[in-house]
Amino acid sequence: MKQPSETNGPDENTGPPYVPDSDLPTVTVPLPGAVGQEPPAEATQALPAITPSPAETAPLPPSEATTADATEASRDVRPEGPADGTAAPEAVEDDLPPVPAPAADTTAVDLPDLGAEATQRFSPEDLVPAEDAATANPVPAVPAASDLTGSEPPLAHEPPEAEPPADAEPPDAVVDEESAGHVSGIEGGGIDPRAALGTVPIEVAEPTPPLGTDTGEEGWHELVESVYGPLSEFYERIDARLREVPEDVPPVGWAPHIAAVRALRDGQVAGDWDVLARFLVAPGTLEGAEGLRLAQVDEGDEARVVRDAVKELTEADGRALLIAPTPEKAAELLRAVEGDPDVFSLLIETRPETAEARSVRTRALPPVEEPPAVEPPEEELSAEREPPPLREPGSNGTVEFRPVTDPLPEPAAAVTRAEPLPVPEAAPPVEPEEGPSAPEARVRSAALRPVGEAWRLSWQTEARLLQRGLMSLEQWPRDAAALQSVRAENLRRAEQLETEKADLARAIEEARAAAAEAEQAAAEADAEAERLSGVQEEAEAELAGPRAEADRLKRAADEAGAEAAALTRTADATYARCVQIDERAKTAQKELQGARQAEASLTDELERAREALPGAAEEAHRLTAADADAAAEGHAAYYRLVSAESALSALRRKMTLGQRLHVASPPSELRGLRAEVKARTREADEAATRAREAKEAAEHAERVRRGLASFVSEGGARLKAAQEAQERLGTELAWLATEREKVGAEHQGQALRASEAVERATEAGLRARAAHQVAQAIEERANAARTSREEALAAAARARSDAEAATERAARTASELARRAEEAAAEIAARESELETVAAAEERSRESVLEICGADPADDPEAVPAHQRRAMARIEELTGYLEGGRAAGSEVLLRTADLVVGTPAGAGLTVRGEEFDALIVADAGAVTDGEFLVGAVRARRWILVGTAGTRPPGYREYAGSPAGRLDLSPFERASTAAPGLAGS
Known part of the structure; x- marks a missing residue:
């Protein structure tokens, strides 16, 4: 990687001021066999699409093919500068070491003598008009991007015979306004950085239109393809090299950059592709373009401008993606808006957060004064003499291949001990590839974190x-x-x-x-x-007379009717008495049957009890005798036990003190007495057990005997009572039968008299009626x-x-x-x-x-339980969010957030399928084309905020990158080429 001019190498005290290649005045000449070389973006942004004729696409001459092969074979060899001091072409392959800076006593490049007129014409303050471009000296054209990977036919505007040989001097050519700017600045010893942003006027078959001329939609597509095709291939190469070493957690790499560049090339962007493409390849054509805004501010006003832009978008109900070149810058900008309760902000956190620091150099800092040299100890000297390893493992587990600075040792057969070793010629030191690594090579993962109130x-x-x-x-x-x-x-x-x-x-x-x-x-x-x-x-x-007779007969009939009614009531009473007697007779019959059954049962049980009573008495007598014998045996065993214990006690009293203390031998009869006491104790216990069992058996037999005797003595009375009940009930049944007959006869008589009374009453009525018939009509x-x-x-x-x-x-x-x-x-x-x-x-x-x-519970009964389950789950989820115990899902956060803040690497990992209303690029001067496209293809508007004079940081992975796309930002190019786009 190219180092800034303020830094010094680890092995040199002083060094010449370093001039970046992009700032050197160059002469555009065709390089034989320059496979993969890409023209500067500034030189191609106004070029029309040129299609070579079939005659001009013939194979290369043998000399050119040989030169191409030689160039292909020399990729691993450090290129040397031309012998005549002209500027060497930039290295194409990214694995070549950087070209050392020129010496301090020489100019940056040898320029052809252009004369005062040419110097005045190509002043850095003015662009070349179209009519001046037509009168300029012809310059060989730059090969198209589509021809960089295959064979190189001559371009349409240059005859094949005009191609100079490989060992020939380059022809005189008119430099572009970039070169002219540097020519005017060489006398003062300074470099004008704006010269790298102009348009290269080239004399071709048709004049090149000036900056800002519309070339048609197809021309813009071809121009974008020619500029960003090599950048996409470069990203693919460094991404493939990054993934050559397998890791458990691989870094993010440049896959998001590749996808973003491919989306631009394919026209698959969320916003206006034409505006985005012109901004990137020809910003001078976008004066007053809608959807694009550039804000060039001071360092202290950047946060305010970003905050105002975010506020404007959120008030319009828009979503914004804010990218910054570093996580620290993103966090600083987020702090400016996190207190706004109306802005839902997301911070993209990348892991790891800090960059590795393997290089001893610093960037954009003045040289550090070295302290006086102190003689180190012998151990450190011996350690320093040991050559460092050529392959040191990097912080990401990869192996860094560094170029060998010392000459290779000669074979052992060519060196003897008798002659001194040849001293090799001092070669210019090769500066190792140092500097920080790109975030894409360090970042492993990214996460979305909600920030703000x-x-x-x-x-x-x-x-x-x-x-x-x-x-x-x-x-x-x-x-x-x-x-x-x-x-x-x-x-x-x-x-x-x-x-x-x-x-x-x-x-x-x-x-x-x-x-x-x-x-x-x-x-x-x-x-x-x-x-x-x-x-x-x-x-x-x-x-008068018949009336009296009729009245008399009527009274007689009434009397007869009353008598008949009284007799009828009497007959009803006797019938009720008959029914009562019948019910009592049935009850008495049932009681008599029960008394007879009780008599039969008592008779049988008394017979069995009388038969069992003698045996029970005899058994009780026998068990009582056995109880007495067992008690006597128990007493005898107890007395024998007492006698044995007394004998043992007497013997112990006779023992001496030594025998009692078990010092002297005990008496010989002591063991026998102890055994006898144990035997007597066991016999006494057994006798007591037998006596207790015999007593319990005797008591049980006595209870059985007494129960049988009591039943025999009381059973006779119960049997007699049953017999008396039978006699009483038999007598009652006989009386009831007699009474029933008498009452029945009385009922029959009363019923007969009642019927006779009714008949008499009827007859009296008939007689009265007959009396009235005597007088017939009058009556x-x-x-x-x-x-x-x-x-x-x-x-x-x-x-x-x-x-x-x-x-x-x-x-x-x-x-x-x-x-x-x-x-x-x-x-x-x-x-x-x-x-x-x-x-x-x-x-x-x-x-x-x-x-x-969203549903009527009466129509859908399951709607309420389902919503309750979802609501409870959501409440638990929100509680986890508020307590910090659970991380919110990235998809939900992205759908809800108004502002997403992070680095391009983090945005490429987390917002792949999202679209935003606007992309806000903070510190836009430090953002490369690929990093800008990661967010630009997902946004409909683009707002770039930056300060003048800032450039993207240089990383060691970007060595050999296409010129103008990784060392200058789109913001810087647009600010210089189209000042009208940049506001405050």
């Missing part, structure tokens, strides 16, 4: 809303059940009240109808009574008139009484109906009010459920 407030609000929704979901079943219960109760009560009112109304109608009928009957009866009164008076006047008229009048009067009285009762009953029922109707109306009104209240509460809770779940 907006996320916490949003999560808390969402959790509260979910909890409130759960409460609403729990309330609806209770409200629905309450509504259903109230409706059912109201319906039941309404039906009950309607039934009661209908019953009362029906009773009123019936009472009124009965009163009307009774009044009508009374009126009819009164009319009939008046008519019959006249008839009766006439009959009474005519039939019949008198009797009929009298009876009819009495019946009519009685019917009229009954009808009036019934009418009054019915009227009074109707009035009472009407009053009751009115009272019940008022009560029912009040109760129904109260219930309807309650129903409306409950229905309103249920409607509110159901609307809340519908709003929360």
Whole structure:
């Protein structure tokens, strides 16, 4: 990698000022066999698409092919500068060591003599007009990007014979405005960096249009392909080299850059491809372009401009991707907006966060003054003399191949000990490939972290809303059940009240109808009574005597009827007595049957008890004797035990003190006495056990004997009682049978007399009727008139009484109906009010459920449980987010975030499938084309904020990169080529 001019190598004290290759004034000449060399982007951004003719695509001459082969074979050899001091072409392969800086006493490059006129024409302040380009000396064209990987035919605007040989001097050529700028600046010893951003005027078959001329859409595609095709191939080469060494966790590499460049080349971008392509390859054509904004600010105002841009986007409900060249810069910019509660910010954290520091050089810092040399100890000198290893493992587990600076040792056969070793000529020191590695070679992973107050407030609000929704979901079943219960109760009560009112109304109608009928009957009866009164008076006047006889006969018939009724009641009483006697006879028969069964059972049991009583008495006597014997044996065993213990005690009292202390031998009979005591103890225990068992057996036998004796003695009384009950019940049954016969006979007699009385009453009526027939018509008229009048009067009285009762009953029922109707109306009104209240509460809770779940719970019963499960899971998830115990999902965060902040490497890992309304590039002067495209292809607008004079950092992986794409940023090129785009 090329080092800045302010740094010195580790093995040199002073060094010449370093001039980057991009700032050197160059003469564009065709290089034979320069496979993979890419023209500067500034030289190609205004070139039209040139298609060579078939005649011009012939194979190379033998001399050119040989030169190409030689160039291909010399890729691993460090190129030397030309002998005449002209500038050597830049190395193409990325694995070649950098070209050393020129000496301090020489100029940066040998330039052809252009004269004062050429120097004045190509001033760095003015661009070359089109008419001046046509009069300039012809310059060999740069090969197209499509021809860099294959054979190199001569270009269309240069004849094949004009190609100089490999060993020939390059022809004089007119330098472009970049070269002219450097020519004007050589006298002062300075380099104008703006010269690398101009357009190279080339004399071709057709004049090259000046900067800003539209070449057509197809021309822009070809120009983008020619500029970014080599960059894509370069990225693929360094990515493949990075992945040659397998690792457990490989770095991210340049895959996002490759994909972004490929998307640009294929036209698959979220925004306007034409604006993006012109901005990258020809920014001078984008004066006033929409969707692109460049803000050139001071160092202290960058955070403010970024914050204002983010605020403007969020107010328009847009999403922004903010990329910065370093994680520190991204975190610094994020701190400016993290306090805004309206901005949902995400920080892309990459792992590892810190860059490796393997190089001893510094970037963009003044040289460090070395302290006075101190003689190191002998051990350190010996350690320093040892050659360093050629392959040191890097921080990422890779092996760095460094070039050998010392000459190779000669074979052993060519050197002897007798002659001194030849001293090799001092070769210029080869500077090892040093410098920091690119973030793409260090970053292993990336994660999204929500930052700012907006996320916490949003999560808390969402959790509260979910909890409130759960409460609403729990309330609806209770409200629905309450509504259903109230409706059912109201319906039941309404039906009950309607039934009661209908019953009362029906009773009123019936009472009124009965009163009307009774009044009508009374009126009819009164009319009939008046008519019959006249008839009766006439009959009474005519039939005084027959009337008296009829009355007498009628009284006689009444008496006979009363007598018949009395006899009938008597006959009914005797019949009830017969039924009672029959029921008692059945009960007595059942009791007699039970007494007989008890007698038979007691007789059998007494017989068995009498038979078993002698044996039980004998067994009790035997066990009592055995108990006495066992007790005597126990006493004897106890006395023998006491005797043995007494003998043992007496012997122990006779023992001396030494024998008691087990010093002297015990007496010989001591062992026998002890054994006898043990035996007597065992015999006494066994005798006591036998005595206890014999006693228990004797007591049990005695209880059995006593029970049998008691049953035998008491069984006779019970048997006698059963027999007496049989006698008593037999006597009662006999009496009941006799009584039944007597009562039955009495019932028959009374029934006969009652029937005779009925017959006599009938006969008396017949005689009265026969008496009336004597007087025939007079008697019949008198009797009929009298009876009819009495019946009519009685019917009229009954009808009036019934009418009054019915009227009074109707009035009472009407009053009751009115009272019940008022009560029912009040109760129904109260219930309807309650129903409306409950229905309103249920409607509110159901609307809340519908709003929360999106479905009517009455139509979809599973909607509420499903939403409750989802809500509980979401509440747990949000609680984990707020407590820091759980990381939010990247997809959810990306869909919600208004601002995503990170480095290009982190953005390439995390926001692959996302699109943004705007891309904000902070410190845009330090962002390369590939890093810018990682976010640019995903955005519809582009905002670049940077300070003047900043450039992308140099990394050792970018050695041999296509010129102008990794050492200058799009922001710097656009700011210089199109100052109108850059605002403040």
